Amino acid sequence: MLRLNLDPASPVPAYQQIIQALKIEIISGRLKGGDRLPPIRELAKILKLNPNTVAKAYYTLEEDGFVESRPGSGNWVKSRAPDLDSLRVSMLEGETKSYLEKAFSLGASLDDVRRSIERIASHE
Amino acid sequence: MLRLNLDPASPVPAYQQIIQALKIEIISGRLKGGDRLPPIRELAKILKLNPNTVAKAYYTLEEDGFVESRPGSGNWVKSRAPDLDSLRVSMLEGETKSYLEKAFSLGASLDDVRRSIERIASHE
DNA sequence: CAATGCGTATTATATATATAATACGCTTTA
DNA sequence: TAAAGCGTATTATATATATAATACGCATTG
Numbered sequence: 300m301l302r303l304n305l306d307p308a309s310p311v312p313a314y315q316q317i318i319q320a321l322k323i324e325i326i327s328g329r330l331k332g333g334d335r336l337p338p339i340r341e342l343a344k345i346l347k348l349n350p351n352t353v354a355k356a357y358y359t360l361e362e363d364g365f366v367e368s369r370p371g372s373g374n375w376v377k378s379r380a381p382d383l384d385s386l387r388v389s390m391l392e393g394e395t396k397s398y399l400e401k402a403f404s405l406g407a408s409l410d411d412v413r414r415s416i417e418r419i420a421s422h423e
Numbered sequence: 424m425l426r427l428n429l430d431p432a433s434p435v436p437a438y439q440q441i442i443q444a445l446k447i448e449i450i451s452g453r454l455k456g457g458d459r460l461p462p463i464r465e466l467a468k469i470l471k472l473n474p475n476t477v478a479k480a481y482y483t484l485e486e487d488g489f490v491e492s493r494p495g496s497g498n499w500v501k502s503r504a505p506d507l508d509s510l511r512v513s514m515l516e517g518e519t520k521s522y523l524e525k526a527f528s529l530g531a532s533l534d535d536v537r538r539s540i541e542r543i544a545s546h547e
Numbered sequence: 548c549a550a551t552g553c554g555t556a557t558t559a560t561a562t563a564t565a566t567a568a569t570a571c572g573c574t575t576t577a
Numbered sequence: 578t579a580a581a582g583c584g585t586a587t588t589a590t591a592t593a594t595a596t597a598a599t600a601c602g603c604a605t606t607g
Contacts, residue, residue, distance in 0.1 A: 327530035371603035395539040398522040406451040415519040495573035
């Protein structure tokens with residue numbers, strides 16, 4: 300079952316959080332080509348958002364080639380989606396880069412980072 | 424010289440980016456108690472922002488105990504600032520946690536993460 | 548075929564963020 | 578002491594985000 304966790308306190312707009320979360324679902328393979336997305340009204344109800352907000356997210360995902368909308372019917376993950384493997388690699392790289400930047404700017408050393416990673420990863 | 428890099432494309436409001444950046448400067452020790460912050464109008468000019476926006480950031484930093492404002496004179500980093508060491512540790516921990524969450528949700532393994540860290544860190 | 552589900556579109560309204568243009572009063576400097 | 582620098586405050590306006598309330602037309606289902 301699809302599970303999206305949005306953060307209402309975040310300054311990142313809800314519709315962008317939906318886009319980001321669904322892209323990650325698709326890139327990770329948890330959502331596959333041909334899978335159906337929840338109807339706009341239903342997802343809006345679950346996320347306690349206005350249907351317009353969800354529609355905006357779906358529309359953008361379609362523009363980006365991740366989703367196909369069939370008016371009157373529903374929204375579906377595209378089968379011939381963008382090269383997911385290279386997207387996965389480049390997204391991890393981007394996350395790592397910005398994480399290291401923040402860590403170093405806080406005054407942490409590479410060893411501090413290594414220790415922090417192992418420490419957090421060990422109690423999951 | 425103080426160097427703040429804001430991202431105008433980010434959905435995070437400019438005044439929050441200033442707050443975050445200055446807290447990091449203080450926590451890392453690059454800004455010390457007694458150091459003077461740039462005058463509001465000057466920083467606004469440098470960042471190409473409205474003085475009101477910078478004032479809002481300074482005001483919040485004062486509320487949070489990082490900065491002391493002397494009307495008519497300027498803004499200064501507080502000498503008895505919040506426990507910077509524990510802040511530094513908890514901020515690194517928070518960054519690590521959210522980084523790992525994103526990495527894992529992308530489908531990366533802990534080894535993928537370790538490799539990515541070493542790879543990015545090596546070409547800096 | 549009729550009813551329901553669903554994507555799409557429109558109009559109005561509210562809120563947070565940011566800009567713009569000034570003005571006031573205190574502090575520091577010349 | 579006069580001028581300049583600086584924090585603070587106010588009012589008006591613009592934009593992006595989100596909600597609210599409907600409505601239209603196509604697809605699927607019974």
